[in-house]
Amino acid sequence: MNDIEALGANLRRVARGRVLVRGDEGFDESRLSWDPAVDQRVAAVVEARDAHDVAAVVGYAGLAGLRVATQATGHAPAAFHDAILLRTTALRGLTVRPGERVARAEAGVSWGEVLTAAGEHGLTPLAGSTGVVSATGFTLGGGLSWFGRKHGFAADGVRAFEVVDASGEQATVTADSDPELFWALRGGGGDFAVVTAMEFDLHPAPVLYGGRILWPAKRAAEVLAAFRATTAEAPEELTVWFHILQFPPLPELPEPLRGLSAVAIDATYLGDPDEARALLHRFDRIPEPVFDTRGRMPVANLADICAEPTDPTPSLLRSELLTGLDEATAAAMLAAAGSGTVAPLAYVQIRHLGGALARMDEKGGACGRIAEPYLLSMLGVPAAPGMEEAIRQRQSAVADAVAAVTTGRKPFTFLGHGEPAASAFPIETLARLREVKRRRDPQGVILGNHPVLG
Numbered sequence: 171m172n173d174i175e176a177l178g179a180n181l182r183r184v185a186r187g188r189v190l191v192r193g194d195e196g197f198d199e200s201r202l203s204w205d206p207a208v209d210q211r212v213a214a215v216v217e218a219r220d221a222h223d224v225a226a227v228v229g230y231a232g233l234a235g236l237r238v239a240t241q242a243t244g245h246a247p248a249a250f251h252d253a254i255l256l257r258t259t260a261l262r263g264l265t266v267r268p269g270e271r272v273a274r275a276e277a278g279v280s281w282g283e284v285l286t287a288a289g290e291h292g293l294t295p296l297a298g299s300t301g302v303v304s305a306t307g308f309t310l311g312g313g314l315s316w317f318g319r320k321h322g323f324a325a326d327g328v329r330a331f332e333v334v335d336a337s338g339e340q341a342t343v344t345a346d347s348d349p350e351l352f353w354a355l356r357g358g359g360g361d362f363a364v365v366t367a368m369e370f371d372l373h374p375a376p377v378l379y380g381g382r383i384l385w386p387a388k389r390a391a392e393v394l395a396a397f398r399a400t401t402a403e404a405p406e407e408l409t410v411w412f413h414i415l416q417f418p419p420l421p422e423l424p425e426p427l428r429g430l431s432a433v434a435i436d437a438t439y440l441g442d443p444d445e446a447r448a449l450l451h452r453f454d455r456i457p458e459p460v461f462d463t464r465g466r467m468p469v470a471n472l473a474d475i476c477a478e479p480t481d482p483t484p485s486l487l488r489s490e491l492l493t494g495l496d497e498a499t500a501a502a503m504l505a506a507a508g509s510g511t512v513a514p515l516a517y518v519q520i521r522h523l524g525g526a527l528a529r530m531d532e533k534g535g536a537c538g539r540i541a542e543p544y545l546l547s548m549l550g551v552p553a554a555p556g557m558e559e560a561i562r563q564r565q566s567a568v569a570d571a572v573a574a575v576t577t578g579r580k581p582f583t584f585l586g587h588g589e590p591a592a593s594a595f596p597i598e599t600l601a602r603l604r605e606v607k608r609r610r611d612p613q614g615v616i617l618g619n620h621p622v623l624g
């Protein structure tokens with residue numbers, strides 16, 4: 171029996187879920203992530219059945235000198251060279267306790283599932299633009315939600331994590347039981363323990379307003395001016411994101427979106443629809459919208475606003491936090507993003523942050539605060555060979571155009587593939603995270619997608 175066969179035999183002995191190792195039939199499919207361009211060169215894949223399986227695999231890895239990379243949906247992959255890839259997809263328990271405004275979600279539960287369950291009670295979790303990422307993966311990285319301006323980072327709403335620590339022990343981690351690990355898990359990423367479930371706050375959303383207005387790209391300058399003016403005076407209940415989009419010429423896309431170069435704003439408001447319309451009045455004056463989906467909406471439909479792809483897609487992301495967005499910067503950004511189309515990018519997005527995200531919470535986690543009021547993100551889909559370079563060049567051109575208002579810092583959940591954790595944290599936060607990692611996982615058994623010691 172060679173080493174890899176022995177690994178398979180040992181993992182099958184300790185875990186009840188499916189185990190595949192290099193060379194097994196189906197292994198290459200099982201190690202795929204959501205981004206088919208990222209080659210996850212792991213040694214084995216274990217589909218954990220429950221928290222006991224997780225503990226058994228982590229415990230075994232520690233004894234065998236191996237590393238464990240945890241993945242739920244695979245939306246933020248990494249190479250994870252020679253590690254054991256631990257899939258949490260089967261951990262699907264979800265309970266909502268509306269009276270306490272709390273949910274408990276196991277590690278494989280998606281935001282879409284939590285939105286549906288919480289929405290039935292007029293409550294919302296702090297989910298972001300898509301329903302398909304896991305609530306746990308999003309939250310471990312801090313998590314920038316539609317409602318972050320009002321309620322802060324998703325991570326700071328966690329009451330308890332159920333974990334398997336680096337020594338393979340199961341524990342419930344709270345602010346009282348283990349303040350150090352609790353702090354690191356709230357925004358430091360998946361480098362400190364495997365989370366099997368978490369309990370977190372839900373927020374009242376008896377009336378939710380939201381939607382997208384989309385115009386042809388030639389309206390970009392007017393829409394960006396209205397976005398700047400609207401966000402300058404927005405209450406924390408209102409969140410507006412600006413988008414320049416290039417829709418692909420795919421037959422499955424409906425006309426008029428097929429191949430369209432467009433500009434859009436996406437908005438949510440935690441409150442009365444009439445108040446929301448009044449706050450967004452500047453956008454009503456911009457002519458020729460292709461469509462306007464704004465209106466009262468169920469919490470369960472939150473992810474429909476941006477309608478992001480839900481099928482596996484190769485992607486190259488670059489993000490920059492912006493310290494401001496004055497007229498000159500906005501004009502330079504638009505010019506660099508491309509007149510008429512942002513291709514080869516699929517989109518350039520500016521999210522309005524601020525509010526509770528900018529306030530320091532002394533009891534908060536490693537996510538800290540984001541003082542910058544805007545987040546610029548640029549995403550390209552390298553669908554054909556040779557596109558990667560063109561996408562990176564356009565991202566650099568836009569980043570250079572706004573260089574006067576960037577600091578190089580990015581939110582953890584907006585780090586691109588291969589970007590270091592160091593880009594996400596102030597120096598003292600990074601040092602503290604590294605100290606926690608060294609103390610709590612001296613052997614380096616747990617491997618996050620952006621390791622803090624990397």
Ligand SMILES: Cc1cc2nc3c(=O)[nH]c(=O)nc-3n(C[C@H](O)[C@H](O)[C@H](O)COP(=O)(O)OP(=O)(O)OC[C@H]3O[C@@H](n4cnc5c(N)ncnc54)[C@H](O)[C@@H]3O)c2cc1C
Nearest residue numbers: 242243244245246298299303304307314360365583618619
């Ligand atoms: C279409 C799209 C939209 C997005 N929108 C937003 C947004 O609005 N706001 C925002 O903040 N982010 C957003 N993100 C980023 C997203 O939050 C991160 O990519 C997040 O890491 C995805 O988590 P996942 O578990 O689904 O992905 P995975 O790739 O499965 O996991 C990512 C990493 O999380 C860690 N991890 C996951 N589960 C566990 C666990 N149980 N225990 C320990 N570590 C774990 C691991 O380090 C893992 O490598 C978006 C991403 C996509 C693709």
